[in-house]
Amino acid sequence: MAEKPQVVVIGAGPAGLTAAFELVKRDVPVTVLEGDAMVGGISRTAEREGWRFDIGGHRFFTKVPEVEALWHEILPDEDFMMRPRMSRIFYDGKLFDYPLKAGNALGNLGILEAIRCVLSYMWVRVRPPKDQTKFEGWVASRFGWRLYDHFFRTYTEKLWGVPGSELEADWAAQRIKNLSLFSAIWNALRPGRNQKDITSLIEEFQYPKYGPGMMWETAAKKVEAGSGHIVLEEKVRTVHWEPGKGVVGVTTVVTGGYGPGAGAPEAKRTDLGAEKRYDGDQFVSSMPLSSLLQSLDPKPPAEVLTAAQSLKYRDFITVAVVVPESVGFPDNWIYIHSPEVKVGRIQNFGSWSPYLVQDGKTCLGLELFVSVGDETWTKSDDDLLAQAKRELEILGFAKPEQVERGFVVRMPKAYPFYDAAYKGNVDVMRRWMEENTPNLHPVGRNGMFRYNNQDHSMFTAQLTVQNIVDGTHHDVWDVNVEEDYHEAASPTSSSEPKAGLPEDAAVA
Numbered sequence: 175m176a177e178k179p180q181v182v183v184i185g186a187g188p189a190g191l192t193a194a195f196e197l198v199k200r201d202v203p204v205t206v207l208e209g210d211a212m213v214g215g216i217s218r219t220a221e222r223e224g225w226r227f228d229i230g231g232h233r234f235f236t237k238v239p240e241v242e243a244l245w246h247e248i249l250p251d252e253d254f255m256m257r258p259r260m261s262r263i264f265y266d267g268k269l270f271d272y273p274l275k276a277g278n279a280l281g282n283l284g285i286l287e288a289i290r291c292v293l294s295y296m297w298v299r300v301r302p303p304k305d306q307t308k309f310e311g312w313v314a315s316r317f318g319w320r321l322y323d324h325f326f327r328t329y330t331e332k333l334w335g336v337p338g339s340e341l342e343a344d345w346a347a348q349r350i351k352n353l354s355l356f357s358a359i360w361n362a363l364r365p366g367r368n369q370k371d372i373t374s375l376i377e378e379f380q381y382p383k384y385g386p387g388m389m390w391e392t393a394a395k396k397v398e399a400g401s402g403h404i405v406l407e408e409k410v411r412t413v414h415w416e417p418g419k420g421v422v423g424v425t426t427v428v429t430g431g432y433g434p435g436a437g438a439p440e441a442k443r444t445d446l447g448a449e450k451r452y453d454g455d456q457f458v459s460s461m462p463l464s465s466l467l468q469s470l471d472p473k474p475p476a477e478v479l480t481a482a483q484s485l486k487y488r489d490f491i492t493v494a495v496v497v498p499e500s501v502g503f504p505d506n507w508i509y510i511h512s513p514e515v516k517v518g519r520i521q522n523f524g525s526w527s528p529y530l531v532q533d534g535k536t537c538l539g540l541e542l543f544v545s546v547g548d549e550t551w552t553k554s555d556d557d558l559l560a561q562a563k564r565e566l567e568i569l570g571f572a573k574p575e576q577v578e579r580g581f582v583v584r585m586p587k588a589y590p591f592y593d594a595a596y597k598g599n600v601d602v603m604r605r606w607m608e609e610n611t612p613n614l615h616p617v618g619r620n621g622m623f624r625y626n627n628q629d630h631s632m633f634t635a636q637l638t639v640q641n642i643v644d645g646t647h648h649d650v651w652d653v654n655v656e657e658d659y660h661e662a663a664s665p666t667s668s669s670e671p672k673a674g675l676p677e678d679a680a681v682a
C-alpha cells in the first residue's frame with residue numbers, strides 16, 4: 175500500500191461525505207461515487223421550483239462531541255438556527271398535545287373513554303395477552319387493548335405495513351422506552367399523579383437555515399476543494415475482490431441520477447449506461463449492506479448471499495404541497511393516527527425554518543410509509559397529489575383549492591426493517607467481510623443496516639477513517655448499540671417515527 179492510501183467511498187450521504195471530509199483533512203486522495211444526481215442521501219434537502227424541503231424533517235442533535243464539532247466545522251455558526259420543537263397527535267378528529275396534558279387528554283378522549291382505557295389496562299393485568307413476543311401483545315400487556323387500538327395499531331400498521339401481531343416485540347422493548355403518551359394518560363388519570371415524571375418534549379434543536387441539504391452541499395464543496403473528488407450519477411454495480419487481497423476496485427454504471435422522483439435535480443450526464451472502473455487501496459461503503467454483498471465479484475458463498483437477500487426495508491414518499499401560510503400549524507410535524515387516511519405524518523417546513531417559506535406561503539410534507547412496488551409507490555405523481563389534497567380535506571387541514579402546487583419525492587430503503595432474523599443475517603455478512611475483504615468498510619445507516627441518525631451514521635465514518643489512516647482499531651459496529659445510553663442520552667435527536675407510536679423519546 176502507498177504511504178497515503180487511495181480511498182474510494184461509495185455514497186455521498188452524511189456517512190460517505192463525512193468519511194471524505196475527514197480524509198481530505200488528512201490530505202488523503204479520495205473518490206466519492208454517488209448514484210444520484212445530488213448529495214445528502216436521505217438527509218438531502220430536495221429542491222423544486224424554488225421550494226426546499228426535507229425527506230422527513232431532520233433535526234440536528236447529538237451527544238457525540240466529534241460529530242457536533244464536525245457540523246460546525248462544515249457550516250459556519252450563522253447558518254445554524256436553534257429551533258423550538260413541537261408536535262402533536264391527530265386522532266379521532268382531535269389534536270392531542272404531546273406530551274399529554276390532563277385537561278387536553280380528558281377533553282379529547284372523554285371521561286367515559288378514559289375510564290374504559292383504565293379498565294382495559296386493569297383487565298390485561300388479570301388476563302395478559304398470550305403472545306408477548308410480538309409488538310401487539312407486548313404493548314397491550316403494558317397498556318391495555320383499548321389504548322393499543324387507539325394509539326398504536328393504526329400508526330404501526332401505516333409505518334411498517336404489517337399487523338402489530340407480526341412485528342417483533344424487540345421494537346417495542348428497545349424503542350418505546352419512554353411511553354410518554356401513555357404514561358401521561360396514566361399519570362393524568364391516576365390519583366396523586368406527578369406530572370414532573372413526564373419529560374418535556376418542547377425542546378430545541380439545531381437546524382441549518384436552508385435544511386440539512388445545506389450541510390451536505392457545503393461538505394461536498396469542501397471535499398472537492400481538497401484532495402477529494404465527487405462523482406455524481408454513477409452507481410456502484412460491481413465490487414471486485416480477490417482472495418488474500420480484499421477489494422481491488424469497483425465498477426459503476428452511469429445512471430443519470432435516480433430521476434426526478436428521487437428529488438434530485440435534472441441529471442446532467444449524457445453517457446448513460448457507460449461503465450467505469452475505480453481501483454483503490456481502501457473502500458468505505460454507505461450503499462445498502464444487502465446490495466453491497468450482492469455486488470461482489472466473485473460471489474460470496476450462498477449462505478452470505480442468502481443473508482444479504484433476506485434484509486428488508488421500508489420505503490418512503492413525501493408529497494410536498496404549497497399552501498397559504500394560514501393553513502400551516504406551529505408544530506414541526508403532526509402524527510396522523512386516523513385510519514381513514516394513508517398519510518402517516520405531516521410536516522410544516524415553515525415551522526422548521528423561516529427561510530423555507532415564501533410570500534405568505536408554506537410547504538407541508540405529507541409522509542407516506544410504503545414498500546417499493548406497492549399500490550401507493552406505483553401511483554403517478556398526479557394521483558399522489560390528488561390523494562394528498564383529498565386527505566388534507568378529510569382531515570380538515572386544507573381545502574383542495576388551497577393547494578397551489580405539489581411535488582413528489584420517493585425514497586427507497588428509508589428504514590431498515592428489524593425482523594426476527596436481521597441480526598443473524600448482518601452477523602453472517604460482517605463475519606465474511608472481516609475474513610475476506612478487510613479493506614471494505616461498511617458505514618452509516620443502510621451501509622451497516624442500523625437504525626442510525628445522521629450523528630451515528632457520521633460517527634461510524636469518522637471512526638473508520640481513523641482506523642484506515644491513523645491506525646486505530648475502533649469497533650465501528652459498537653456505535654449506537656447501547657440503546658439505553660442512546661435513548662436516555664439523546665431524547666430529541668430525530669424526527670423519525672420509530673415504532674408504532676408517536677414517539678420522540680426513543681430514537682436511533
Ligand SMILES: Cc1cc2nc3c(=O)[nH]c(=O)nc-3n(C[C@H](O)[C@H](O)[C@H](O)COP(=O)(O)OP(=O)(O)OC[C@H]3O[C@@H](n4cnc5c(N)ncnc54)[C@H](O)[C@@H]3O)c2cc1C
Pocket residue numbers: 184185186187188189190207208209210213214215216217229230231232233234235408409410411460461462465490588589617618619620621626627628629631667668669670671
Ligand atoms: C423520515 C426520516 C426522518 C429522519 N429524521 C432524522 C433527524 O431528524 N435527525 C437525524 O439526525 N437523522 C434523521 N434521519 C436519519 C438520517 O436520514 C440518516 O441517518 C442519514 O441520512 C444516513 O446517512 P448515510 O450516509 O448512512 O445514508 P444515506 O443518507 O442513505 O446516504 C447513502 C447514499 O449512498 C448512495 N448510494 C446508495 N447505493 C449506491 C450505489 N450502489 N452506488 C453509489 N451510491 C449509492 C445513495 O444515493 C445516498 O446518497 C431520518 C431518516 C428518515 C427516513
